[in-house]
Amino acid sequence: MKENILEKNNWNVKNCPVRNVLDRFGDKWSILIIMVLGERERMRFNELNKEIHDISQKMLTVTLRTLEADGLVKRTVYPEVPPRVEYEITDLGRSLVPYINSLAAWANVNIKEIQESRERYGVTI
């Protein structure tokens, strides 16, 4: 029924890198974890969990494993008891950090204006 030129030409679906990157990093925690790992060399699981204190253990595990699969984070298990697992950023992951930091800098500058706008808009959000 619906003929869509954009769909026919296969736009914005598989060959859109923006789409792809947002599908990967558009989750709630990936970017924050990359930032934290980008500034500290190696971190253990619980260190990360303290630094990002409002992440749940479950989501920290899940997100770290996804980042590992993506090749952005390296995971090293030391067969000790109690267990020790260290996480570090890879070269690929590190290459992303400056871009995230730039975004964070923008946020730093503009967050006040955003918050004021939101207050002006009303309490309904």
Added chain:
Amino acid sequence: MKENILEKNNWNVKNCPVRNVLDRFGDKWSILIIMVLGERERMRFNELNKEIHDISQKMLTVTLRTLEADGLVKRTVYPEVPPRVEYEITDLGRSLVPYINSLAAWANVNIKEIQESRERYGVTI
């Protein structure tokens, strides 16, 4: 029971701009909408919906209203029938676009390596 130095010193909670920006733009659609509005001057609701063809109308509405509240997008309603509503990026929103585009450029370069890594990691994700 739990004494946490980081929590005591109020780290990473309210005064962390990274946290703040991720809380705002870490949703599924905000950044993509800003990108699209950043490259086209004014767009109607259905134009946006076609450009980002896999967003639901509901989430497009919700996200646009949030971006409006944040002062990143301006919404103009023309009292016609059928209704016409146009969206455009604000100066504040536009100032964010280059950073997002840089991120997208990074994605463009590295998405292949990420995908390969993911394939190597296994089918389990």
Added chain:
DNA sequence: TTAGTTGCTTACTTTTAGTATGCAAATATT
């Protein structure tokens, strides 16, 4: 003997996002 340690996993609940339908009110079509 019991408690503490670490990095998880698993079952369950809550929050967020997606689907489907309906609506107003004018114009276009039959």
Added chain:
DNA sequence: AATATTTGCATACTAAAAGTAAGCAACTAA
């Protein structure tokens, strides 16, 4: 004159993502 179409939503409902709480292994310290 009756019906269909158009646009930008709202709303009720379902699915997916994230949060919560509990437990576990297996060794050490009290």
